[in-house]
Amino acid sequence: MNDTTHPSAPDNSRAVADFSTQLLAATEPAPEHLRLLHQRLENSADAAGILDIAYTTIDSPVGPLLLAATEKGLLRVAFEVEDHDTVLEKLQSKVSPRILRAPRRLDIAAREIDDYFARRRTAFDLPLDYSLSRGFRGIVQRHLPEIAYGSTQSYKEVAELVGNPHAVRAVGTACATNPLPIVVPCHRVLRTDGTLGGYVGGLEAKTALLTLESVA
Amino acid sequence: MEMKPPFETIVTEHAAMVLRVCRAVLGPHTDADDAWSETFLAALRAYPELPASANVEAWLVTIAHRKAIDVTRARQRHAIPTDTVPERPSTIGNPGSADHDLWNTVKALPTKQRQAVAYHYLGGLPYQEIAEILGGTTDAARRAAADGIKNLRTTLRHPVKEAKE
The missing domain is CATH 3.30.160.70 (Methylated DNA-protein cysteine methyltransferase domain)
Incomplete structure (x- = not known):
């Protein structure tokens, strides 16, 4: 409004703004x-x-x-x-x-x-x-596909099978951080007492996968 | 540390802007599609080195500017009389006629005006960035865009119609 160098600037800049909006819409x-x-x-x-x-x-x-x-x-x-x-x-x-x-x-x-x-x-x-999959987690995750469809292992068994029987908790971590769930079957690993343990996709998903495989 | 988004986000957010810019500079044909493709391919290649704080729009428009020049040069090389390759129709999308009038009017602008209009009004770049791309001063870029818009408005007496692609 106070732009003295361009007396018609307010009107003009309004019109240019309208025009450029139309331009964007049309293009x-x-x-x-x-x-x-x-x-x-x-x-x-x-x-x-x-x-x-x-x-x-x-x-x-x-x-x-x-x-x-x-x-x-x-x-x-x-x-x-x-x-x-x-x-x-x-x-x-x-x-x-x-x-x-x-x-x-x-x-x-x-x-x-x-x-x-x-x-x-x-x-x-x-x-x-x-x-x-780095380090020990990688070792565990590479072992998981050996657990056959429809069967399960406990975290303890997996720890023994990968040659580190005391690393039960680390096996749990490896399963929880599996970057390839479903394809690398960490859902087939359960607690020793048969309860589910955890799952990256939630326990409902773990149950669904185990159910799917059990009725095969 | 500031996180860079996956490149897919860059494409999703800026695909339309880059295509508008390429069409404004080259016309709404396969040349613009080629420039768009070359721009995003080059951007994907260079993306790991782009600082997280960079102005992505300015970066993309700068690449598009260079790729549009490449496409123009390639077209000129192919335009020699012995070349029998016919002008290719657009393989994807068919710009409607109202759209065509607009693009033709844009195309008729002097190069600097066309680029300044494209980069400011379609690319959303500030004049300072445009001056860096085109060379010359910020004021010159501002004047070129203003003159370009003035010329467009004069030529397109009726309001810009919606594109009917």
Whole structure:
């Protein structure tokens, strides 16, 4: 209003602001166009070898699951209770920020998980990336797939089987921090007295998985 | 320490802005799609090195500016008479006609004005950042954007219509 250098400035700047709002509205890209551009980016990033982490979300009887994979293999399976955004933020700081929603790399994992829940599959056969499993936890997590479908072991038994019989509590921690639940079956590890112990996806999910396997 | 979001967040938040900028500079065709793709591919490649405190919009518009120049040069190289490659129709999306009038009007602006309008009014960048991208002073960038908007408003006498893509 007090701009003496541009006497018509108030009116003019108002009109320019209106015009630029119209300009933005008129140039809003169609969502479908952006979706196709995104898909093109997924493909070219993968081809260029710079898609460090691809992820997708799938529906399952135990709620939506986040699946994330590197070029090496499946890196992370996460339940909704873990909060998918938080999981992705951790992946960006621990592994790489080059992360895109790019479902194609997860096609096989998604299909195998579907088959598992449909009782068409009792073991997973896909490359896993164990980079998030360090040290003793990693040793325990690599042992877990040896526990057969429909059977269980106690935390104590697992500790003995990995050659560290006194590390019962550490086995519990390893199961609780399993980055690949369902696929790496930490749900098959129970307390010695047969009670559930804990589970990264919540006890309801653990019960659901054990029930699914027991009626196979 | 400030956390950087996963790159997917960058794409989700800025995809539309970068496409507007590419279309304003290159027209609403496959050239703009190519520049968009090259921009985000280059951004993804460089993302691990981007400081968490960086201005992401300015970073993306700077890359888009360079990629638009690359695409323009590639088009000029391909425009030699012996080249029989026909102009490709847009493979994705078909800009409507009202939309087309607008883009054509933008396209008719002098280069500096077009860029300044794109980067300020569509990219949301302050004039200081635009001056760094285009060279020259902040005032010159402000004048170029003001002149560009004035020219657009004069040409588009009727109000801007909604795009019907």
